[in-house]
Amino acid sequence: MISLKALPNQESGEVTVLFLRRYWLDLAGAFFFTLAMTIVPFAIWGAIKLGHLTIMSQPFWGPALTLLLGCYMLVVAVITMAQITDYFLDIWIVTTERVINIEQHGLFSRTVSELRLNQVQDITSETSGFLGTFLTYGDVFIQTAGEHERFQFKDIDNPDDVKLTIAKLVADCKHRRGDASLLEHEEREPSHAIPTEPPTSHLT
Amino acid sequence: MTAFHFPLWYLLIPFSIVLLATTVYMFFNIYHIAKFGMQSFGTTVVLLLYFGGYLAVLGVVGVMVSNIDWHHTVTVIEILPFTGSSTSTFGL
CATH class of the missing domain: 1.10.287 (Helix Hairpins)
Structure with a gap:
């Protein structure tokens, strides 16, 4: 069984903030x-x-x-x-460091994926339909850099609140660890990298 | 010409296969919940519901099946609805 207190590859100080399942x-x-x-x-x-x-x-x-x-x-x-x-086995966990996506497809197929919060570029919440609007449930999409697939939290309760919470966690994580998508971009295109030499001063 | 007779318990063979398949499938469900579920009270409740629910269904099916005299033999003609004798095979 998976324990929220001992997630796989858990870092010291990493705390679980959101534990989500599909709407009831x-x-x-x-x-x-x-x-x-x-x-x-x-x-x-x-x-x-x-x-x-x-x-x-x-x-x-x-x-x-x-x-x-x-x-x-x-x-x-x-x-x-x-x-x-x-x-029961479709679970999304958001910690202070990453998002873990666990999806059960039927009984014999299971996907477990994760992404670090400082890779996140865009978060979108989507509520559609009469029931979704009335009962406030919907999807949240988390987009990383171009070639990475986007995470989808399907039919979760209060997607707008979840989006805001994740956005705050992403900002905190980027503040602590730096923006991973910018670092990846610099590694791919070194010509656009910021010069390492300090600019010469024109002051005399 | 003698009519072809066969005992009713022959019907229990395909039934046993379905029973075995559903039981195995039920255990697969329990295995998945026990291995990949979250460590929580809810998981324990779901596991108990699985066992309890399946045992309840098995119990009802068991009672239904046990009320039938499976040693009774039928002829092929009796298989055609509304043409055979109306002797009940239910041990009631």
């Missing part, structure tokens, strides 16, 4: 799915009863449909579990 509505969707899928066999059962069909008392179809219902219930249970696992 995603999880509610999984439970709604389960509820809807559970109602289906009962609805069919009710239709059989109302239609006075004797299929359940048939020597073959009674047991066969019972087993089919059992399989259906087991499959719905594991699909619900997989959705909860997917929700």
Whole structure:
């Protein structure tokens, strides 16, 4: 298990500031799915009863449909579990030094990536749709230098507040460690680098 | 001409395969949560929910399956709906 007090490659003095998951509505969707899928066999059962069909008392179809219902219930249970696992393992952690992005894609694929806060060039928050606006959830995009991919915090609560918090942490980190994107730019294009010799004084 | 008979428990073979597959999948979920989840009370609750929920579903399915006489044999003709005898195989 991952502990917030002992993150992988944690530096001394690095403190976790934000621990984010997708908005609870995603999880509610999984439970709604389960509820809807559970109602289906009962609805069919009710239709059989109302239609006075004797299929359940048939020597073959009674047991066969019972087993089919059992399989259906087991499959719905594991699909619900997989959705909860997917929700539960999508995590974004923001510390005083870096952003850690952990994403679970299905059950057999997982991405863990991180970027240092002093590499960040742009932070964008995006809220869209009626529910997103009404319940204040949305996405936050974190952009680093050109060739790096951008991080996306998907469907998180209060994206504007999160953006402001990260922007403040980025400014603090750049103040302490320098702007990594500027340093990278200087390494790539040394001709544009600031001359190392001090300027000659024109004062006499 | 004699009708082809087969015991009902043959139906339990595909059911067992589905049961095994869902159980393995459930354990994969638990493994993922236990290995990659955050160390927190919420993780413990989710793990308990998985075990509890799956055991509850297994229990319901077990009760449903145990009410059937699996030694009963059926003929191919009885497979056709509404043509066979209406003798119930449920041990109720």
